[in-house]
Amino acid sequence: QTLDSRTVEAVGKYIKDGRAKRIVVMTGAGISTSAGIPDFRSPGTGLYANLQRLKLPYAEAVFTLDYFRNNPLPFYILAQELYPGQFRPTITHAFINLLNEKGILLKLFTQNIDCLEREAGVPDDKIIEAHGSFANQSCIDCKGSFPKDLMLKAINEKSVPHCLHKSPSGEPCDGLVKPNIVFFGEQLPGAFFDNRDLPSTADLIIVMGTSLSVAPFSQLPSFAHDGTPRVLINSEAVGGLGSRTDDVLMLGDCDGQVRKLAEACGWLEELEAMWAM
Numbered sequence: 001q002t003l004d005s006r007t008v009e010a011v012g013k014y015i016k017d018g019r020a021k022r023i024v025v026m027t028g029a030g031i032s033t034s035a036g037i038p039d040f041r042s043p044g045t046g047l048y049a050n051l052q053r054l055k056l057p058y059a060e061a062v063f064t065l066d067y068f069r070n071n072p073l074p075f076y077i078l079a080q081e082l083y084p085g086q087f088r089p090t091i092t093h094a095f096i097n098l099l100n101e102k103g104i105l106l107k108l109f110t111q112n113i114d115c116l117e118r119e120a121g122v123p124d125d126k127i128i129e130a131h132g133s134f135a136n137q138s139c140i141d142c143k144g145s146f147p148k149d150l151m152l153k154a155i156n157e158k159s160v161p162h163c164l165h166k167s168p169s170g171e172p173c174d175g176l177v178k179p180n181i182v183f184f185g186e187q188l189p190g191a192f193f194d195n196r197d198l199p200s201t202a203d204l205i206i207v208m209g210t211s212l213s214v215a216p217f218s219q220l221p222s223f224a225h226d227g228t229p230r231v232l233i234n235s236e237a238v239g240g241l242g243s244r245t246d247d248v249l250m251l252g253d254c255d256g257q258v259r260k261l262a263e264a265c266g267w268l269e270e271l272e273a274m275w276a277m
């Protein structure tokens with residue numbers, strides 16, 4: 001056993017003793033619910049439970065490529081609500097930034113498209129946006145890029161943008177444009193596959209706010225070596241975490257549990273100050 005016990009105090013001691021120098025953090029929608037962004041699968045409050053108005057055949061269709069191809073409007077109705085810039089990072093996001101400032105964040109793998117980790121200060125080169133982001137957009141047919149300002153206009157107007165590119169013979173492409181967030185039926189970004197072995201080189205894994213129900217992201221914690229402590233901060237146990245000797249389950253609200261972890265590291269005041277800025 002690597003940790004003295006399977007408690008937050010033992011994790012705090014492990015970090016304070018300088019044994020965690022390469023921390024890999026994995027996040028999902030649960031770290032942003034307290035910022036006001038719904039997660040996907042929580043019964044009642046999750047996005048998938050509240051899409052009746054879009055009249056979808058099934059909830060995940062709104063993020064499914066085949067469905068989008070025939071009916072892109074529901075996505076654009078939702079896109080306006082999800083578009084980054086309207087929300088403030090939580091103390092959980094600030095904690096990831098604190099790990100980076102302490103020089104012990106190896107990588108953050110996020111499934112989120114809200115860009116709140118970045119907004120909290122985590123630098124680009126530390127973030128793997130496994131499910132893409134709203135940062136760029138392209139045509140689903142010719143893959144050509146599309147201007148940002150026209151994308152913003154489409155999102156504001158809840159209208160569907162079409163590709164402006166022409167084929168070599170001068171034919172307009174006119175394909176559907178979508179933000180480069182990963183839909184079901186699409187490959188994850190190359191950066192995910194280039195870095196997916198990093199958990200095996202980590203000395204601490206922290207998984208927060210995810211149901212770990214979407215592969216291949218859900219496999220990341222299993223790449224950690226036996227003996228590498230894995231901490232789960234989530235309202236429910238997920239993904240088989242807890243099955244190893246050095247797994248620590250911190251079940252409850254992310255922000256509250258993160259404060260406990262920061263306290264165990266002796267960083268709570270610093271974290272609160274950083275978040276308040």
Ligand code: OAD
Pocket residue numbers: 027028029030031033034039040041042046060063111112131182183184209210211212213214233234235236238252253254255
């Ligand atoms: P989910 O909605 O599947 O899971 C969120 C998890 O966070 C659940 O286990 C919740 O119980 C938990 N949770 C919510 N709020 C919390 C809080 N304040 N404190 C602690 N726990 C909390 O979201 P993801 O796991 O991120 O993909 O979903 C994964 C992917 O499925 C998303 O990236 C998205 C979706 O379909 C695509 O669209 C491609």
